Amino acid sequence: MDLITGLFVFVLAGFVGFEVIRRVPQMLHTPLMSLTNALSGIALVGSITIVATSDSTLATVLGTIAIVASTINVVGGFWITDRMLRMFKKREPKKADR
């Protein structure tokens, strides 16, 4: 992948992000923050590649710390987002008249 094609991907993804995230209602902004946190855990892919192809101790140690850090984000991020979203409920049809 060359620089410019990378930039195309970056710019287009930025546009997509902008359009999509603008539609997320205020109500869901906290879950949004924690979901993007979870997605940023994709650094895991880079960290694993480093460790899995390294034969220097430095790279192995740094990469392992990076794996731990990103795994925390992935596991924690998705989990807590789902925990939050499970709490969002619509009024049950009859609730108001009870």
Added chain:
Amino acid sequence: MDLITGLFVFVLAGFVGFEVIRRVPQMLHTPLMSLTNALSGIALVGSITIVATSDSTLATVLGTIAIVASTINVVGGFWITDRMLRMFKKREPKKADR
């Protein structure tokens, strides 16, 4: 540019197109069609490249026809879109009471 990066660009641009075009109101659907027509005239870039680097008569002739065809789209497309859009006017504040 390799196949997969190309696909990334394609898919992301498709998402962008989808999100953006969905917001175009019905009222502007005809201008939308003619604007995308004009944009598709970007084939001009490919056609020019062919002719400008060709030393075979076949390629020159085919490429030249392609340039003519895309230029019609570019010139005609932008122009007629603008002509249409110029006609769209909001009600002047006083008009109804005249």
Added chain:
Amino acid sequence: MTAGVQLAYLIAAILFVLSLKWLSAPTTARRGVLAGEIGMAIAVLSTIFAIWPPANLGWILAALLMGTAIGAPMAIFMPMTAMPQRIALSHAFGALAAALVGTSEYYVAVTEGHHLSAFTMGALGFEVLLGFLTFTGSLMAFGKLQGVLPQRPITYRGQNAVNFTLMGVAIVALVWLIIDPTQTLLFPVLIVGGLLFGVLLIIPIGGADMPTVISLLNSYAGLAGAAMGFVLGNPLLIVAGALDGASGFILSVIMCRAMNRSFTNVLFGAFGQVTASSGGDEDDDRIVRSASADEAAMVLEAARKVIIAPGYGMAVAQAQHKVRELADMLTKNGTEVLFAIHPVAGRMPGHMNVLLAEADVPYDQLKEMDEVNPEFAQADVALVIGANDVTNPAARTDESSPIYGMPVLDVDKAGTVMVIKRSMSPGFAGIDNPLYYNENTMMLFGDAKQFVADIVGELSRSAAGV
């Protein structure tokens, strides 16, 4: 390609996206056109300068001039009513360009002995096949819309078998070429296959469905353009192609949904074939109440709220300016006037909006179907001008109707319904309209432009106290 021209392409891609983004509101739409133009200029100029001095500069300039000489007058003089044809034609041009670029790429590579990778050859074949298919398909659509070709769908026994066989042959040729790109004899099979397939695909589709077909062809042209981007390794072409493809796809989905039909039904349903058979003759004792211009004018003069529902007939008759005059007159008379725009009124999406905008009707007076439908019950008059199918109440009630389930304008809920058309003949869908036999319907037979002018004449006479 140098980094400079690549960067120029990136900027052009961004401008293209912004161009469509700004089209989402009438107030920013013209800025969108400007962004598109600038993006295009950047892309073309940087392409030329990147390979400066280009070979065949004379050819290039001549071609650019010629394209401008054809494109500009088309843009300036084309009447707004001919927009559907114009758009079909420009798909044909776009697709032709893609197909020709692909063809010359192939022959250049083969004669110069370059190796075409499976990926490149695949994209190239896709580009050529889809390009030529879209080329003839769009020409056919143009012919049907322009009335050069018969509108009627043409079907014959074994049609699908023929089509599938042809497609099979083309695909086999393509696969073979991917495996061995030097089989030059197979390439013409691809070309001819594409050209033929475009014709055969459109033949069984009725003229009524051409707008949807154009949109779909728009999407194909976009895909062919994107394939060209893959072949040339040019991400800008991929972006433009994807935007184009998405746009065509979305519009055809919107149209299908507005007509309550499926893609398959549009493409293979041979809609409009059984046209005349079901109409007219079932119930000849139903009464039609026809009226004259001065009767209509009297009713309109007394009305407090009038909703005008324009349709294809208004476009054909070029009646939009007269209609604007009528609306202005009624407004001056203290009547509230609205326009009800059905999503598929006319022959392409947004057709009525463009025509009425041309006649200086402010766009905030035009109401979309969902917004205006509840208003008909409060309207004294619904004035239907050259619209038919989009006002057909059978779509709501008659399960056997071919347009059953299509959302329509509820004009029949108004106090009085006036319908201006030339005869009792059906609209594009080719079906009878029970609206015309309702007790509160006045049929105003005549050409839309003429009839509206007559009403305007009556109104101004009575306003002048004559």
Added chain:
Amino acid sequence: MTAGVQLAYLIAAILFVLSLKWLSAPTTARRGVLAGEIGMAIAVLSTIFAIWPPANLGWILAALLMGTAIGAPMAIFMPMTAMPQRIALSHAFGALAAALVGTSEYYVAVTEGHHLSAFTMGALGFEVLLGFLTFTGSLMAFGKLQGVLPQRPITYRGQNAVNFTLMGVAIVALVWLIIDPTQTLLFPVLIVGGLLFGVLLIIPIGGADMPTVISLLNSYAGLAGAAMGFVLGNPLLIVAGALDGASGFILSVIMCRAMNRSFTNVLFGAFGQVTASSGGDEDDDRIVRSASADEAAMVLEAARKVIIAPGYGMAVAQAQHKVRELADMLTKNGTEVLFAIHPVAGRMPGHMNVLLAEADVPYDQLKEMDEVNPEFAQADVALVIGANDVTNPAARTDESSPIYGMPVLDVDKAGTVMVIKRSMSPGFAGIDNPLYYNENTMMLFGDAKQFVADIVGELSRSAAGV
């Protein structure tokens, strides 16, 4: 990278986009999480299998386990009120990962004698600098939010000079490295520069502005991730980074707009520094009307429409469940109850929504500011629970107020305003609230949870006829 794993990355990228798309409605939001999870699983598994058998498999598995062992309990036991801190912390982790990956890439390349192109070195330096900066910056933000560090902005003479010098040094080091990547001694300058800069950037920003800062750091973390994608030539990382960056950026813009402040003001304004000085002492003869729980209960009992405006205090007191109980009780009593949610109520965007959702308040009962503001005039009671700045009418009227122009909830338009808070002390912006001296304001002093519980107690006693 093989085509297989690349394709897996493409699918993962599509799933990530869909994940955010589905988050645009509460009904599809959980599907969004699922899409994200599947995308992540596909990406990680295909990465491992593509380099199978990986070196250091033990290390990898141990690290994955350890990350899960830390992340899962954090997700399960973290109270909802601590979300801002948690998010700050996870930015720190994300940025640390990016920075460490960049660092080891650099050293591996240098020791193995690979050539780093200017482009790769630039992206790598950007990744490391931004990663370490975001790491310490997020830790500082965490500290301020958690109360471990002083909330007060710390400023000193020449602060900007120090910061700019440091930035200058880091940039010089980066440029030098781009020119000559073998200058290994310069790399630690980059690392230390980033780490220090993160600290120094946050020091002068008050605790009140931490939410905005977190969002901005989110955006930086995203950019660092995208830079990693450029270094590794991995488009999936670029996409995820861009999505992350866009999200952080949009949220911080929304917050700034909701507070009517500019980015520069947030980052360099040292907001909240002059807190106590302007409050309190100007007009000591203004009268405050305080009331007890049973007086409040009586007014509430008679009300036909009550709008509850919750704020940060409700979160601190963990009062959301009691508030839900109160709302249910009033509803049962025939009172119409709405919740008015200000966009920056609490300590992060959407904070109140999550807390009230936790307490089982249905989300369609929560109204956004623009929707609810016209309703206050018809409300008998506006019940402000632990909110302060977001109800401050001075933002509308007093041009000298630091929050002048910030849109606020119009609670003062209601018949009676009840304010539950512990004292007269100011909120996060550190300014006086004239609302508390209005004639129709009842101050209910006490802890939010306790006081609401008292009101609920009074109401149920009176309902039971005691």
